């Protein structure tokens with residue numbers, strides 16, 4: 001993207017396309033979704049390469065988290081689109097008789113999508129699928145911190161999709177600020193709380209609705225399980241949910257684990273064995289771990305360990321390779337709660353374990369922190385599950401697994417409080433990019449005269 005004039009021209013063209021009404025048809029929406037499927041098939045190698053360049057992601061991880069997830073969302077949208085687009089009849093109270101009512105979804109218009117760097121392909125495509133499904137025209141702003149994926153998106157999207165309706169604009173904070181001066185009909189933002197605040201205040205100038213998909217500290221509550229095989233499985237899921245998807249750089253990654261004192265050493269040993277089995281023992285062996293995205297985040301993560309009390313709490317790992325931007329999976333036992341490690345989102349391969357006397361105390365612990373995007377609870381205790389649901393607040397609660405909820409189109413995905421607001425995935429994506437127009441129809445063959453003056457005692461009683 002060059003000058004502001006290019007941007008202005010692009011926006012004029014997008015508005016014209018929207019006014020032409022072609023993005024509203026079922027055929028156009030389906031053709032664009034199918035075009036993304038084509039892009040996935042024809043450019044698969046380029047996607048693997050870009051994700052490897054940006055984050056050192058293994059192709060299997062790329063397939064699972066960046067390509068497969070998008071394919072799934074498209075297939076779901078293609079199979080449901082016609083139904084989602086149709087009007088929904090609603091029942092009216094008798095007092096409205098004779099009348100009918102329906103809710104009619106309509107596209108919002110011109111939408112702006114900001115993407116974060118950690119899943120720079122799928123977190124661009126997933127909201128794009130929602131915006132297209134709902135019949136909008138779109139500007140997509142990929143993350144400048146995943147430059148290979150950003151240029152892949154800006155080169156390939158115009159080759160496959162309708163370039164008069166969907167445009168990619170690359171750039172950093174300066175370009176974002178220019179974009180935010182413009183009027184949009186919706187802004188969908190995935191990123192940090194800091195930038196989320198900027199987005200919301202800029203959107204306020206035009207009364208533009210926003211969806212903010214932000215982050216936070218997602219806890220795991222690890223309760224006592226009944227037998228060794230369940231414990232092993234729970235630990236595998238924690239390891240996969242901490243290091244297995246972009247090496248902890250995921251908004252829904254495990255941030256810290258809460259466990260009873262008496263289980264801490266068993267947990268640490270078991271985590272260590274599983275880490276070494278999955279990824280290896282030393283920095284040189286880590287072929288299946290993504291790297292830290294850039295020097296800035298590498299230094300940020302390393303500086304979390306500079307605090308001597310935090311460093312003293314390391315029970316596994318703690319080494320790094322600055323050239324490769326790799327930090328060893330690192331476990332910390334009871335680091336100070338006022339350290340940055342415990343007050344800020346970690347977003348990297350460091351895992352604090354916080355011990356409690358009784359696992360039920362983890363509810364108070366979680367409630368002492370800002371509301372997280374997800375609470376994970378590995379427990380079979382039904383009464384405890386009920387307490388977690390009724391006494392805590394989070395975007396999602398997942399029992400007995402980690403990360404998997406992200407793949408479930410039947411559930412809304414989004415935060416609450418500082419972890420964001422608005423939701424998407426499946427039908428929720430369609431709704432996020434639609435206005436639900438209320439339509440009421442009455443007829444002329446009956447009238448209730450009591451609704452009109454002159455008022456009198458009879459009408460008052462009526």
Ligand code: NAD
Pocket residue numbers: 114115116117118119123141142143144145171172173176177180190191192193194195196198199212213214215216250251252345347373415420
């Ligand atoms: P970020 O806030 O730095 O950047 C996100 C987007 O905002 C990028 O496209 C960036 O170009 C743009 N941006 C940067 N500066 C801007 C400015 N001054 N004005 C307007 N826009 C600007 O976030 P990030 O570092 O890319 O991502 C990490 C954060 O994202 C973490 O907090 C993580 O939890 C969160 N995240 C949330 C989800 C979710 O679905 N809830 C998913 C992934 C990441």
